[in-house]
Amino acid sequence: MTGITYEDFIDLGYDPDDTALVCEFYVEPAADMDMEAAASRVASESSNGTWAELQVEGSVRDLSATACDIDGDRVTVAYPDALFEAGNMPQVLSCIAGNILGMKAVERIRLLDCDWPEKLTTSFPGPQFGTSVREEIFDAGDRPITATVPKPKVGLTTDQHVRVGYEAWTGGIDLLKDDENLTDQDFNPFEERLKRSLEKRDQAEEETGEKKSYLVNVTADGDEMLDRVDMAAEQGCEYVMVDVITTGWAAVQQVRRRCEKHGLAIHAHRAMHAAFDRIETHGVSMRVIAQVARLCGVDHIHTGTADLGKLENEDTVGINEWLYSDLYGLNDVLPMASGGLHPGLVPELVARTGTDIGIQAGGGVHGHPDGTHAGAKALRQAIDGTMAGVPLEEYAEDYPELATALEKWGTETPR
Numbered sequence: 001m002t003g004i005t006y007e008d009f010i011d012l013g014y015d016p017d018d019t020a021l022v023c024e025f026y027v028e029p030a031a032d033m034d035m036e037a038a039a040s041r042v043a044s045e046s047s048n049g050t051w052a053e054l055q056v057e058g059s060v061r062d063l064s065a066t067a068c069d070i071d072g073d074r075v076t077v078a079y080p081d082a083l084f085e086a087g088n089m090p091q092v093l094s095c096i097a098g099n100i101l102g103m104k105a106v107e108r109i110r111l112l113d114c115d116w117p118e119k120l121t122t123s124f125p126g127p128q129f130g131t132s133v134r135e136e137i138f139d140a141g142d143r144p145i146t147a148t149v150p151k152p153k154v155g156l157t158t159d160q161h162v163r164v165g166y167e168a169w170t171g172g173i174d175l176l177k178d179d180e181n182l183t184d185q186d187f188n189p190f191e192e193r194l195k196r197s198l199e200k201r202d203q204a205e206e207e208t209g210e211k212k213s214y215l216v217n218v219t220a221d222g223d224e225m226l227d228r229v230d231m232a233a234e235q236g237c238e239y240v241m242v243d244v245i246t247t248g249w250a251a252v253q254q255v256r257r258r259c260e261k262h263g264l265a266i267h268a269h270r271a272m273h274a275a276f277d278r279i280e281t282h283g284v285s286m287r288v289i290a291q292v293a294r295l296c297g298v299d300h301i302h303t304g305t306a307d308l309g310k311l312e313n314e315d316t317v318g319i320n321e322w323l324y325s326d327l328y329g330l331n332d333v334l335p336m337a338s339g340g341l342h343p344g345l346v347p348e349l350v351a352r353t354g355t356d357i358g359i360q361a362g363g364g365v366h367g368h369p370d371g372t373h374a375g376a377k378a379l380r381q382a383i384d385g386t387m388a389g390v391p392l393e394e395y396a397e398d399y400p401e402l403a404t405a406l407e408k409w410g411t412e413t414p415r
Contacts (some may be wrong), residue, residue, distance in 0.1 A: 016078035023096050025042060029107065038068035048064055081273065084120055092120070097284050100339070101283065110280070127180065127297050144357045147215065147358055155364070156187075158192050165201070169201060172379070177215035178241055183219055239270055245272040246291070252266075256296060266299050290319050301336065301337075319335070336358040346386050349384070378402045382395075
């Protein structure tokens with residue numbers, strides 16, 4: 001018999017090999033715990049330990065996580081590869097972000113970052129397209145692609161929704177996008193909205209000579225969601241949108257497999273992310289959420305506005321850099337900037353994040369004094385002026401839509 005205690009889960013001299021999943025946590029120990037005691041319990045509970053000393057025949061230490069570094073309030077835990085089921089993201093997260101978030105041994109704990117090993121990483125498909133959507137779908141060159149959500153985001157009839165989409169597309173927007181809570185309601189049914197929107201997309205493409213597409217929200221229960229993916233493909237849509245957190249990562253993996261069958265790209269809406277990442281000392285960081293989304297195979301994901309929009313942000317630039325990074329051959333992901341953006345913020349957004357992004361504006365398009373079409377033109381003009389290196393005030397001298405937008409909003413960040 002071999003006794004297993006919490007002390008078996010901490011070794012500050014341990015150097016994990018490159019097969020381990022290595023996670024960094026922020027930890028505030030409970031009042032009656034020191035950091036080493038808390039760290040050992042994090043490693044124990046997230047692998048194969050428990051509160052009672054166990055008597056085990058033989059050894060199971062090769063399946064134990066090890067708290068291998070403590071630096072102030074940061075704890076590093078290494079997880080052996082054998083602990084995980086290949087290609088099963090719910091199981092992985094049940095280990096590294098499961099019970100430990102509710103343990104009494106810690107006052108606060110936050111999963112900050114993961115260093116993903118090759119074997120586990122490549123058991124996931126990654127994105128089909130990633131940033132290549134700009135060329136493969138839109139022929140957008142080096143500029144950011146653009147998107148907008150009809151506003152109000154729920155409540156429009158299908159007639160109203162389709163009309164707004166057409167005005168946005170013909171004004172220069174690339175992507176019409178459903179918002180997170182528009183799916184298949186009586187006032188705007190999914191199938192009718194999809195078919196009629198794509199008819200107007202085709203008309204807008206003919207009139208503008210530019211490629212357009214539609215991020216239709218397929219979020220539902222698993223079977224229905226796959227049926228909606230099939231319907232989008234049958235109607236000639238290039239994309240689907242999924243509320244990846246509320247629908248769950250297992251469902252995202254199902255959608256990824258079905259989208260590969262049809263050659264569809266996936267736009268990830270991150271609704272509910274703040275339940276995990278808004279409190280800086282607890283939960284799961286947006287950085288990790290973005291990592292999980294990339295492994296599961298989304299092509300776009302919202303990552304914030306680098307503190308320029310209306311929402312709380314967390315290291316947008318750092319997250320974007322990770323999404324672009326080399327990851328054992330997996331495709332990258334196109335970050336989407338959204339939440340309170342308008343034309344006057346475009347130059348500073350591009351200065352902070354670069355041009356390999358998508359820019360989504362809702363109120364910053366539809367709130368234009370002259371309506372959606374003018375608002376779409378103003379956003380596109382702001383991007384074109386920024387890409388040309390011309391100050392927007394100067395560029396707006398030749399573009400009245402942009403001039404009106406700058407007069408209304410200036411360069412102020414909304415709240």
